[in-house]
Amino acid sequence: MIFGVKIRFDFFKLLILAVVVTAISSCATAPLPVSQGPATDIIYKPYGTAARQDISHIIGPAETVYRISRMYDVPIDTILKANNIADPKELRIGQKLVIPQAASLRPVIPVFRSSKWRYIVIHHSVTDSGDAQSLDLIHRRRGFDRGLGYHFVIDNGTSTRIDGQIEASPRWIKQSDGAHCNTGGMNECGIGICLVGDFTNEEPSRKQMDSLVLLVNTLRKFYHISLSRVIRHKDVPGKNTACPGDSFPWKEFKDRVKSGR
Numbered sequence: 001m002i003f004g005v006k007i008r009f010d011f012f013k014l015l016i017l018a019v020v021v022t023a024i025s026s027c028a029t030a031p032l033p034v035s036q037g038p039a040t041d042i043i044y045k046p047y048g049t050a051a052r053q054d055i056s057h058i059i060g061p062a063e064t065v066y067r068i069s070r071m072y073d074v075p076i077d078t079i080l081k082a083n084n085i086a087d088p089k090e091l092r093i094g095q096k097l098v099i100p101q102a103a104s105l106r107p108v109i110p111v112f113r114s115s116k117w118r119y120i121v122i123h124h125s126v127t128d129s130g131d132a133q134s135l136d137l138i139h140r141r142r143g144f145d146r147g148l149g150y151h152f153v154i155d156n157g158t159s160t161r162i163d164g165q166i167e168a169s170p171r172w173i174k175q176s177d178g179a180h181c182n183t184g185g186m187n188e189c190g191i192g193i194c195l196v197g198d199f200t201n202e203e204p205s206r207k208q209m210d211s212l213v214l215l216v217n218t219l220r221k222f223y224h225i226s227l228s229r230v231i232r233h234k235d236v237p238g239k240n241t242a243c244p245g246d247s248f249p250w251k252e253f254k255d256r257v258k259s260g261r
């Protein structure tokens with residue numbers, strides 16, 4: 001009887017090993033959400049240098065009072081009181097919040113322990129303006145029932161967002177597959193980052209590029225992604241697209257990522 005239990009235990013261990021080996025040998029067979037616990041927020045120095053002041057903030061996709069409190073360095077209770085909110089779960093996307101004595105907005109990049117992510121894929125929105133909320137609407141109208149297909153959006157200073165602002169999407173917070181590149185298994189193992197703008201003829205803003213370098217290197221370091229696996233949408237075999245646009249400064253960007261500046 002004891003022997004039987006031992007055999008089953010070893011078989012179980014082998015089964016787990018087989019699942020792990022399969023998971024790391026192919027994008028297509030990677031298991032679905034492998035989020036292992038809460039996010040670790042990596043917080044960088046603010047985008048600007050404004051003194052503390054009362055501001056209003058439009059709630060974007062995946063933003064919670066907790067996340068907003070970290071973005072502006074204001075306690076959760078202060079935000080709840082200032083807006084007469086009894087239950088933080090009542091918040092909805094697009095709602096305007098008063099943030100008393102907000103510090104200059106800071107990039108807050110949540111990361112989750114995971115073996116799922118092995119590529120970073122760069123896109124442009126092919127819109128002159130927008131943010132995570134407006135791109136979420138566009139994707140829903142296109143039939144993506146889980147909304148915004150990217151994992152991160154880097155804004156260009158339109159739609160109430162700051163130039164270079166990094167927004168983490170609900171798919172990233174849930175560690176779900178993307179809907180940004182349907183070939184090469186990239187939706188399953190590629191982190192999709194979209195810069196707002198149309199870079200067919202124009203380049204991204206300097207601040208967008210600074211934020212992209214910061215975000216890509218943060219993700220590369222945390223998920224051990226090599227430079228060669230930071231790719232453009234158009235680099236994915238089988239894709240007939242110019243994304244992220246012919247004017248995107250790819251070589252300059254890769255040099256900056258490599259040097260870390």
Ligand SMILES: [Zn+2]
Pocket residue numbers: 122123124180233241243244
């Ligand atoms: Zn694209």
